[in-house]
Amino acid sequence: MAIRELKVCLLGDTGVGKSSIVCRFVQDHFDHNISPTIGASFMTKTVPCGNELHKFLIWDTAGQERFHSLAPMYYRGSAAAVIVYDITKQDSFHTLKKWVKELKEHGPENIVMAIAGNKCDLSDIREVSMKDAKEYADSIGAIVVETSAKNAINVEELFQGISRRIPPLEPQQNGSNGAVKLGRQSLHQTNRCC
Numbered sequence: 001m002a003i004r005e006l007k008v009c010l011l012g013d014t015g016v017g018k019s020s021i022v023c024r025f026v027q028d029h030f031d032h033n034i035s036p037t038i039g040a041s042f043m044t045k046t047v048p049c050g051n052e053l054h055k056f057l058i059w060d061t062a063g064q065e066r067f068h069s070l071a072p073m074y075y076r077g078s079a080a081a082v083i084v085y086d087i088t089k090q091d092s093f094h095t096l097k098k099w100v101k102e103l104k105e106h107g108p109e110n111i112v113m114a115i116a117g118n119k120c121d122l123s124d125i126r127e128v129s130m131k132d133a134k135e136y137a138d139s140i141g142a143i144v145v146e147t148s149a150k151n152a153i154n155v156e157e158l159f160q161g162i163s164r165r166i167p168p169l170e171p172q173q174n175g176s177n178g179a180v181k182l183g184r185q186s187l188h189q190t191n192r193c194c
């Protein structure tokens, strides 16, 4: 079975829940008192996808404005970007649009874009409708899903959606372009959470 390493970066305003989404995905854990990311943090998780294994190399970037200039290091060479907003904060949706613009101008040409409207457990105080998010995502050809890192809603589905958008390797590509053909491979994760 071929294993493919896929670099994925998370982008979005500070406090929208990027680290919490990664922590939920990799460790199935949620920390109410999580600290803001400084620079970026890195984790991996391997998931099956058809006849392949996708090893996500996940770069969780810091949303604070002072770290903005570091972002190109993380989206450069990425197969996918997860751009996160907080459904209870309209401003975070504006910031998301700025990230999309930057990715279109400076990111990899075929990058898969996935929009995550996080904190959907707080939908009673939402400021961004799913309709608006869906219309915007459709206009840029992105995946969109509302997630709750807190309540473990749609986090797996977010990454499964990314996996499905990654074109399968041609047989002759096995062993190149980041894919390694393996006899047996156990699902394994490297943990450095939050």
Ligand SMILES: Nc1nc2c(ncn2[C@@H]2O[C@H](COP(=O)(O)OP(=O)(O)OP(=O)(O)O)[C@@H](O)[C@H]2O)c(=O)[nH]1
Binding pocket: 012, 013, 014, 015, 016, 017, 018, 019, 020, 021, 031, 032, 033, 034, 035, 036, 037, 038, 061, 062, 063, 064, 118, 119, 120, 121, 122, 147, 148, 149, 150, 151
């Ligand atoms: N209610 C709720 N709170 C959440 C959820 N996800 C994250 N939070 C909270 O939101 C706050 C910010 O979460 P982080 O994961 O640190 O956000 P971030 O986007 O990584 O922030 P930066 O590292 O500053 O970029 C924390 O208090 C989390 O506990 C969620 O799904 N629901």
